[in-house]
Amino acid sequence: MKLRIFTEPQQGADYQTLRKVALTAEELGFDAFFRSDHYLKMGGVSGLPGPTDSWATLAGLAVETSRIRLGTLVTAATFRLPGPLAITVAQVDQMSGGRIELGIGSGWYENEHTAYGIPFPPLGERFDRYAEQLEIITGLWATEEGSTFSFTGKHYQLTDSPALPKPAQRPRPPVLIGGGGQRRTPQLAARFADEFNLPFASIADSAQAFTRVREACESIGRYASTMRFSVAQVVCCGKDEAETRRRATAIGREPDDLREHGLAGTPDEVAAKIAQFAEIGAERVYLQVLDLTDLDQLELIAAEVGPQV
Numbered sequence: 001m002k003l004r005i006f007t008e009p010q011q012g013a014d015y016q017t018l019r020k021v022a023l024t025a026e027e028l029g030f031d032a033f034f035r036s037d038h039y040l041k042m043g044g045v046s047g048l049p050g051p052t053d054s055w056a057t058l059a060g061l062a063v064e065t066s067r068i069r070l071g072t073l074v075t076a077a078t079f080r081l082p083g084p085l086a087i088t089v090a091q092v093d094q095m096s097g098g099r100i101e102l103g104i105g106s107g108w109y110e111n112e113h114t115a116y117g118i119p120f121p122p123l124g125e126r127f128d129r130y131a132e133q134l135e136i137i138t139g140l141w142a143t144e145e146g147s148t149f150s151f152t153g154k155h156y157q158l159t160d161s162p163a164l165p166k167p168a169q170r171p172r173p174p175v176l177i178g179g180g181g182q183r184r185t186p187q188l189a190a191r192f193a194d195e196f197n198l199p200f201a202s203i204a205d206s207a208q209a210f211t212r213v214r215e216a217c218e219s220i221g222r223y224a225s226t227m228r229f230s231v232a233q234v235v236c237c238g239k240d241e242a243e244t245r246r247r248a249t250a251i252g253r254e255p256d257d258l259r260e261h262g263l264a265g266t267p268d269e270v271a272a273k274i275a276q277f278a279e280i281g282a283e284r285v286y287l288q289v290l291d292l293t294d295l296d297q298l299e300l301i302a303a304e305v306g307p308q309v
Contacts, residue, residue, distance in 0.1 A: 036072070
């Protein structure tokens with residue numbers, strides 16, 4: 001089981017804060033640092049100093065870190081055209097020496113689109129565009145140097161693209177697709193993804209989602225064993241109940257609620273629940289860290305949860 005740190009900077013974090021978290025995560029031996037891709041805060045927080053761009057952040061971290069893997073959970077397909085996105089991810093992968101992973105989804109948060117003038121089509125069209133983006137991005141990366149890539153879809157057309165630059169990782173950076181959709185999401189994951197992630201779900205619901213993706217793989221002749229499975233869960237870990245409660249209060253939550261709907265409690269409690277996710281096939285856990293100033297929590301998890309899982 002690999003433990004990865006997952007941040008939500010739109011809730012209020014500048015680049016320097018994210019840098020501290022990423023460097024600490026790298027020093028402590030976490031497998032990866034991921035961030036969300038949102039332009040508007042959610043809930044009753046100020047969101048100050050305002051949003052940061054996910055790929056600008058990862059470009060900076062690519063040259064400020066040396067080992068830890070970096071990625072998005074997840075980039076919104078509505079935010080960027082597929083050709084320029086393929087260029088951006090390939091460039092940041094080169095900058096990192098081959099440590100980038102692309103999590104990508106259809107986009108869902110309408111308010112951030114209207115707040116920043118980004119078109120927000122109906123759900124069916126968003127998924128159609130999302131599917132075309134996946135085909136274009138992976139197709140551009142897979143095209144041999146010296147050859148060209150063309151694509152004719154309903155929403156995007158590319159003609160004789162040189163399909164450059166190439167990412168450092170070959171044949172491509174890992175692609176992550178996630179979500180609880182019961183039909184199109186498993187189908188797209190089976191076709192395009194290296195990893196399937198289900199965020200903020202129970203063990204039972206996660207198991208069902210994993211099964212749907214395995215069945216979608218088998219339906220197109222892909223071995224389900226070639227897919228990695230992962231979950232994302234909010235984390236609130238304390239050395240004892242008092243510290244757990246203090247950390248829960250800092251993020252506006254109750255310890256018992258977090259135990260039921262996340263990973264909370266002592267290191268032993270957190271490790272035990274992670275083990276339950278491992279039993280259903282999860283190989284990675286993205287630990288959603290909501291208090292980005294509490295680096296002591298990362299130290300506790302690395303020292304006392306990591307060795308158990």
